[in-house]
Amino acid sequence: MLAAVQKNATRGDPRSVVKAIDQFCRQKEWAMNVGDEKGCILDSVVTEVNPATVLELGTYCGYSTVRIASLLPSNAKLITLEFNPDYAAIARQVIAWAGLEDKVQLVEGASGDWIPKMKEKFGIETFDLVFLDHWKDRYLPDTKLMEECGLLRKGSILLADNVICPGTPDYLEYIRNSPRYKSQYFKSHLEYTKVEDGLEKSVFLG
Numbered sequence: 001m002l003a004a005v006q007k008n009a010t011r012g013d014p015r016s017v018v019k020a021i022d023q024f025c026r027q028k029e030w031a032m033n034v035g036d037e038k039g040c041i042l043d044s045v046v047t048e049v050n051p052a053t054v055l056e057l058g059t060y061c062g063y064s065t066v067r068i069a070s071l072l073p074s075n076a077k078l079i080t081l082e083f084n085p086d087y088a089a090i091a092r093q094v095i096a097w098a099g100l101e102d103k104v105q106l107v108e109g110a111s112g113d114w115i116p117k118m119k120e121k122f123g124i125e126t127f128d129l130v131f132l133d134h135w136k137d138r139y140l141p142d143t144k145l146m147e148e149c150g151l152l153r154k155g156s157i158l159l160a161d162n163v164i165c166p167g168t169p170d171y172l173e174y175i176r177n178s179p180r181y182k183s184q185y186f187k188s189h190l191e192y193t194k195v196e197d198g199l200e201k202s203v204f205l206g
């Protein structure tokens with residue numbers, strides 16, 4: 001995938017990096033990027049929220065990192081957490097090829113360990129937007145952890161990938177029934193396939 005980006009995308013042009021990855025995943029080898037269809041929904045939410053602080057859980061190869069960072073205002077900060085050092089190494093190169101390294105802070109480690117340190121380590125008060133796309137059984141515990149750590153404010157937006165496939169049943173049950181959130185489901189398809197999937201957008205009500 002990285003070779004395809006370096007071969008087909010223009011340095012400093014995030015859209016060409018996104019296009020190169022989508023082409024590679026459609027034509028050569030499927031990969032678990034959020035993809036072009038759900039990516040458009042992600043883009044519209046990022047544009048609508050126009051966040052100053054963003055947390056991405058699950059960098060993988062940096063596809064959604066590039067999509068989000070390319071839409072952020074100049075002073076905005078995107079922190080993305082990745083557990084697997086090999087994925088992190090690829091993602092750093094993809095983000096650099098897109099010319100977005102100044103907007104992105106890629107942190108290696110587990111969300112459960114880093115979420116409690118966000119304030120002291122990165123000077124973050126609260127996140128305006130959180131994109132959840134990591135291990136599906138971590139969406140719920142990490143959301144509760146963000147609440148406990150005071151990282152969400154009235155109006156913070158959580159956007160969760162894969163709520164249908166592979167599915168995050170405990171997270172959906174919690175977020176759709178909690179009086180502290182207002183949720184909305186954006187129906188779409190699993191990246192590069194015709195299988196149903198979708199994004200769940202939830203506003204924290206405080």
Ligand SMILES: O=C(NC/C=C/[C@H]1O[C@@H](Sc2ccncc2)[C@H](O)[C@@H]1O)c1cc([N+](=O)[O-])cc(O)c1O
Nearest residue numbers: 032058060081082083084087110111133134135162
């Ligand atoms: O499994 C999926 N995603 C899990 C992603 C996990 C990513 O996040 C970290 S884990 C971590 C842990 C803690 N903190 C940070 C990162 C992994 O190293 C990987 O980079 C998935 C699967 C399918 N699918 O069709 O099978 C489709 C998708 O869109 C998916 O996102």
Ligand SMILES: [Mg+2]
Nearest residue numbers: 034133161162
């Ligand atoms: Mg996903």
